[in-house]
Amino acid sequence: MRNFSYQAVERVDSAVARHTEFATSAFLAGGTTLIDLIKLDVMRPEQVVDVNRLPLKRIDLLDDGRIRIGALVSNTELAHHPLIRARHPLLSAALLSGASTQLRNMATTAGNLMQRTRCAYFRDPTVPECNKREPGSGCAALTGINRLHAVLGTSEHCVATHPSDMCVALAAIEGAVEVEGPAGKREVALLDFHLLPGDTPEREHALEADELITSVVLAPHLDSAGAHYLKLRDRASYEFALASCGVILALDGQRIGQVRIALGGVATKPWRAFEAEASLVGVVPGRESFEQAARLALAHARALEHNAFKLPLARQAIVRALETALDDAQGGMSPPARSDTGAGSPAGDSP
Amino acid sequence: MAESSRCAVFDPREAPPSAPHLDSRTDYMLSEGDRSPPGTLRVGFTLNGHPASIDVEPNVVLLDALRDRFSLTGTHKGCDHGQCGACTVHLDGRAVNACLILAASVDGARVTTIEGLAASHEGEGLHPLQRAFHQCDAYQCGYCTSGQIMSAAALIDDERVPSDDASVREAMSGNICRCGAYKNILRAIRTARAELGVDRA
Numbered sequence A: 001m002r003n004f005s006y007q008a009v010e011r012v013d014s015a016v017a018r019h020t021e022f023a024t025s026a027f028l029a030g031g032t033t034l035i036d037l038i039k040l041d042v043m044r045p046e047q048v049v050d051v052n053r054l055p056l057k058r059i060d061l062l063d064d065g066r067i068r069i070g071a072l073v074s075n076t077e078l079a080h081h082p083l084i085r086a087r088h089p090l091l092s093a094a095l096l097s098g099a100s101t102q103l104r105n106m107a108t109t110a111g112n113l114m115q116r117t118r119c120a121y122f123r124d125p126t127v128p129e130c131n132k133r134e135p136g137s138g139c140a141a142l143t144g145i146n147r148l149h150a151v152l153g154t155s156e157h158c159v160a161t162h163p164s165d166m167c168v169a170l171a172a173i174e175g176a177v178e179v180e181g182p183a184g185k186r187e188v189a190l191l192d193f194h195l196l197p198g199d200t201p202e203r204e205h206a207l208e209a210d211e212l213i214t215s216v217v218l219a220p221h222l223d224s225a226g227a228h229y230l231k232l233r234d235r236a237s238y239e240f241a242l243a244s245c246g247v248i249l250a251l252d253g254q255r256i257g258q259v260r261i262a263l264g265g266v267a268t269k270p271w272r273a274f275e276a277e278a279s280l281v282g283v284v285p286g287r288e289s290f291e292q293a294a295r296l297a298l299a300h301a302r303a304l305e306h307n308a309f310k311l312p313l314a315r316q317a318i319v320r321a322l323e324t325a326l327d328d329a330q331g332g333m334s335p336p337a338r339s340d341t342g343a344g345s346p347a348g349d350s351p
Numbered sequence B: 001m002a003e004s005s006r007c008a009v010f011d012p013r014e015a016p017p018s019a020p021h022l023d024s025r026t027d028y029m030l031s032e033g034d035r036s037p038p039g040t041l042r043v044g045f046t047l048n049g050h051p052a053s054i055d056v057e058p059n060v061v062l063l064d065a066l067r068d069r070f071s072l073t074g075t076h077k078g079c080d081h082g083q084c085g086a087c088t089v090h091l092d093g094r095a096v097n098a099c100l101i102l103a104a105s106v107d108g109a110r111v112t113t114i115e116g117l118a119a120s121h122e123g124e125g126l127h128p129l130q131r132a133f134h135q136c137d138a139y140q141c142g143y144c145t146s147g148q149i150m151s152a153a154a155l156i157d158d159e160r161v162p163s164d165d166a167s168v169r170e171a172m173s174g175n176i177c178r179c180g181a182y183k184n185i186l187r188a189i190r191t192a193r194a195e196l197g198v199d200r201a
Ligand SMILES: Cc1cc2nc3c(=O)[nH]c(=O)nc-3n(C[C@H](O)[C@H](O)[C@H](O)COP(=O)(O)OP(=O)(O)OC[C@H]3O[C@@H](n4cnc5c(N)ncnc54)[C@H](O)[C@@H]3O)c2cc1C
Pocket: A026, A027, A028, A029, A030, A031, A032, A033, A034, A035, A036, A051, A071, A097, A098, A099, A100, A103, A106, A107, A108, A109, A110, A111, A112, A113, A114, A115, A163, A164, A165, A166, A211, A212, A213, A214, A238, A239, A240, A241, B081, B082, B083
C-alpha cells in the first residue's frame, strides 16, 4: 500500500483545517472503503485525517421529531438504536442487510454515505478506461461485463451503481446532511446529496472541497406507517444488492395516504420512484395498482448487454416490498421490518 | 486397510490439543527510545491484556503489525480486503477486520487476538468456543478458524443478536469458510452457548 501522512484530530475545525493542507486529503472514518481503495491504488491521498476521535457519535431526538445522527455513529449502533428501531425500522433493516457484522461495526454513517461504487473496472487501476477514476478515459463497463451495473440514472459516461443499502432507506425517509467546511456550516437535502453521473461521473456528491459531514438529520417519521426493505442478491447474505427496494406506506382509511418507494442496486444514485409513488396516492391498494407502480418505476430504465434481468427483478421487488409494507401498516407484521435475503434458494449450508 | 480407521470417527473425549495459540508472551513494548523514528508514529494500546507499543509507518494495517511485528500469527490474512473474515480480532470488544484498520489508529484502544481469547475469559484453559470448535470438528484446513472463533465469541456476548440458527448464521456471514465447515461451526457455537448459558430468544 502506498504511504501517506497521517493526522488524528480531536476537533471538527482542526479536521477541516488539516484537510486543506494537502491537495489530496481523505478523512478516515471506519476505513472500510478508504483503506480498501488505497490498497487497490484507486484512492491515492497524500494525507489521511483520522476523524474517529471527533465528538460526533450521538443520536439525538430533536424537539420537532427529527433525529440527528452523528457522522461517526457506527452502522451497528445505528441499526440497533431503540429510537431508530421504533421510528425508522426501514433504516434499521437496510443497515442490517448490508456488509457483515465486522464491517458494520467499523462503518460509519458519513462513510456509508460516501462509499464508492463496486464497479470492478473502477476498482482495478490496470483497466485504463474509467471516467470516474480518470475523467475522460472512457467507460470499460459499457462494452465489458455489465451484469451488476445500473439501469436507471445512467449516462454515456458511467453506468456504475450506487452500492449502499443505508442510503436507500435514507432516500425514502428524507432529511438533510449537515456539513462543515472552510466557509462554515451548511445543510444539503438528503435527496440532493448524491449526484447523477452525467458528464462528470467523478463528481459523486454535493460536498465542496474540504467539507466534513458532521451529521445526518432524519425527517420526522410518518405516523402509523408500515415499512419494508427487500434486498435481492446473488447469495443469501454478505453481498451487495442486485435490486433492493425500501417502502414506507401510510394508509388513510382504506386508501393509501402517503407512500415512499426507494430503489438500490439498479441506479447510479439512491433512487426515488416519484412517479410510481404518485400513481398510488389515494388508491385502494392491491396487486394491480402495485404492478402498475412497478412498471412506472422502471419505465425509463435502460438495460445494457448483461443486466436486462434487473428490470423484472426490480419490478418484482417493488411489488413485494409494497405488499409487505402494506401488511405491516395494517398491523399484519410486527416491527421492526425485517429484510429478506436471497434472490434464489434459501441459505443452504452457507451461514 | 488398517490405518484408514485412524480418523474415521472423531472421538470428542479425546483430549484437546495442547494450546499453541495461548499467548504466553507479555512483553509487547516494541518501541524504543523517547520518540519514534522519522516517518513513523508511536502507537500505545492494550494487546491481549498487556500494555503494547510500537512505532509504525502510517500505511501499516493492524493485521500486518500483529503478524509481522508482534509475531501473533494466529490472526490470518485471507483476502486483505474485508471480504473473508480470516483477520477478525476484537477492537474494544467488537469484532472487526484487522486488514482494513490502520495500526496507527488503534492508539489507546484494546485489541484482543485469538492468542489472547482464552485469557480474556474467566474460566481455566481454553475459551469454551475453542473447546467447542475442537469437540465439534468445526474446521478442516483451519485457515478461517481463528476468525470464526473471534466472530463467534463477540456474537455470544452481543445481547442484540438472538440465539436462533438463522440469526447466528446471518451474524457469522462475514466469515467465509472455503472448506464449507459451516454446519459444524454452527454446532460448535450452539455447544459453547449452552455451556455458557447464554441462550437468547
Ligand atoms: C466486503 C464488503 C462488503 C460490503 N457490503 C456492503 C453491503 O452489502 N451494503 C452496503 O451498503 N455497503 C456494503 N459495504 C460498504 C460499507 O458499508 C462501506 O465501506 C462503509 O459504510 C463505509 O464507511 P466507513 O466509515 O468505513 O468509511 P471510510 O472508508 O472511512 O470512508 C469512506 C469515504 O468517505 C469519506 N468520509 C468518511 N467520513 C467522512 C466525513 N465525516 N465527512 C466527509 N467524508 C467522509 C472518506 O474520506 C472516504 O472517501 C461493504 C464493504 C465491504 C468491504
